[in-house]
Amino acid sequence: MRTTFRTQAMAITKRDLMRERRSGEVLWVTLPFGAIALLLIPIAIGTDRPTLRAIGIGLFWVIVMLFGVLIAVRQAHTETQAQRDVVALAGIDPAAGYVGRALASFFLLIGFEAVLAVVTVALYDVPLDGWIWMPLVMVLVGAGLSLLGTLAASIVSTGRSASALVPLLVAPLSVPLLIGATQTFEALRLGRSSLTWTLMMTIVVLLLAIAGVLSARTLQESG
């Protein structure tokens, strides 16, 4: 039976989400870890409310980036070479595999961002100016991080010290997303248009999607 690109991608997404449902890695480990980080920061820098209000939104995005990387690259640790070989032998299009994995990470990241946003507003008393933009920015950051993390995980999937190297590759490359997210809200706070920043994030997301799809076969061959 011949399957379409979409069917293959959705099968991979379903597999990754089922694996997450069984292991609960994101829900029970990464998410609480991110919330703990948001709790620890005021202990370290002081609990002055105006300061926390001022830095809250920036801290939220930093935590999303650093902990989101762990979500986006988790398949680098969980998927064995044998499992990758089975997927390849099953005739799954490598590009569909990339899209499927990225889509699963995207759904998990959106959930992660939504919960952490509530925690940040509660703990830091963050002003809700421009909150209407929040879903769009969260979607762009989630898409960018998941595409980047999936691509980085494919690049170093079988190498030595892969689990340590993936965050090193992803964290600096996610800077355009961090800048876009923080500057969108900075622009709204100052009453300026944030269109440039959302446009920049959209371009980054598109470039990552194109890079991932085009390099998928090459990276599968290198595994």
Place this chain on the structure above:
Amino acid sequence: MTTLERNPSSVWPWIVMAVAGLVTFVAAMSVSPDAVQGQLSRIMYVHVPSAWLAYLSFGVTMFASAMYLWKRDLAWDRRAHSSAEIGVFFTGLAISLGMIWGKSTWGVWWTWDARLTLTAIMFFVYLGYLALRRTTDDLDARAKRAAVMGVLAVIQVPLVHFSVIWWQTLHQPPSIIKPEGPDMDPSMVVTLLISVLSFTVMYAAMMYKRIDLARIEDAVLIAEQTNTGPAAGEAVVAPDLSGGS
């Protein structure tokens, strides 16, 4: 010509590098110091060419990586690797010199300026690229993975370059390449251009040497992988049953 046939001990690249360094030194020391910054302004004649070489190196890495993905020729991979290594060195040099200049001018070693921060991030991105190359000894797998990363990582270069335009930063915006012409003294512009040219020649010589070295490294790796060593039990000899006669 095979891997080891070219003479890797050729001395002319060293001579070119020494001459280019000397030209930069003489040019930087012979121009008058800046009226405000004094002798400190001479740092610019190494700092700016270093930053230029970082851009050039990472641009070449991207081009060579794309060429590898197209042609699948390991020579392109070696070019990409060599250029990235040189780029990391010159990025580090540009950051270090900028910090020395910043301490004297701004009073701090580091400030959270967009150009500085993004340059430091670019440095780490390419350190990651070099670390990635060390994760496997399989030449083809290494080349494929590094090529994808080499293309992807170049996104940092325009981000660093345009940061001084996009944000209000302490780092000055472009002083030479601008529509209304350079806002520096002509003697300083000429000296800066000589330094940039000398550094570019130095880069070409460094590339030549580094590619030679990369070729030898690959040859050694292949030799190690193909040399399987003695077979198990090879040292065991049949007992002499002739009674020693």
